[in-house]
Amino acid sequence: MVKFYSSNDTYQYPFPAVTLAYFLRYPNPYSTHVLTTDTIARHFDPETQRLTTVRLHLKRSKLPSAVLKLLPRSLLGASSGGDTQSFILEKSVVDIKEGWMDTESRNLEWTGVLSVVERQVFRRPTPDVPDEVKIWQGMEGAARRHGFINFTGIGAGAKVEDTGETTEVESSVTLHSHIGEKWKKRKAAEEGVSEEEHPQKMGFLRSWGTHSLQRSIEKIGMSRTLRSQPNAREGMKVVLERMREGGLVAVLEGMRQDREAILKGHHAFKKGRHHDDDE
């Protein structure tokens, strides 16, 4: 069983600004649960003008009480309240010539319990013209947009010009629970025995039935996704708005403030807001 969510949206900002905001989206006031972000790999291909980036995010998360009830605490490694930290691996490719950015984020831990793959594709809307012309226009368009960010070192007043350009976003989230599957397969392969001989490990799974447990977990994941997606969008919009108002300087200043708030306001945030639910 797999659950799938998808949506389409249009940002009222030009494509280059949106790609920059993607890299600068954490921290923002809607994602105070994202504690750290590191770039672990980056590759620029001068031939294709494509940039590939791999980043690692650490998020504070709260396991839904429904999941806590379903799974034994010993398996989860979380505190009694369900507080835990989790790593998210994000990969992105930006093609500035063709005007698209393809991104994918996935959880690194508990992928057996629930694997969550989030994909976002950003596109510069293409006019209805032949391909050859399109390529040329893409280049010319990038050149024409020189002024969109006037960045002369941090401290300069870089701004996004309101050119009326938009960016299309296609988002999807795929949720897949494999709980019970690996154990069954591995046991059968290694020992040539059926799962029946391992009642101590399979007991709680069997009592539920593997498939209904998987479906329940995917359903819980989906309701989280539905709650967190608007926050992810709002977070991007805050960053884009800061960029429009005061350029990169404003974005970086906003990030600094958000980071400070996260550091000192661990408890205040917990009481005041509930953004623990991812993105």
Next chain:
Amino acid sequence: MSASLAPECNEVKERYDSCFLKWYSEKFLRGTARSDECDPLFKQYEQCLSKALKAKGIDNMLKEAREDNRENDAEHMRPKR
């Protein structure tokens, strides 16, 4: 700037991130980039970070995940038109 997983790498990360943002907005987005000019700073940052990842025992998990994903990436990282 966002914080690093390893506080001891924050300084070198900040230097790299600043370099990257400048290169990205001034060159890459304009289609005039010829090479990744911030690579030397990235190498320093990477050196610091990889030590921390190893110490925290995250390096293996990361390696496995990236190997698992490699095959998916080839077909996936190109939007269908």
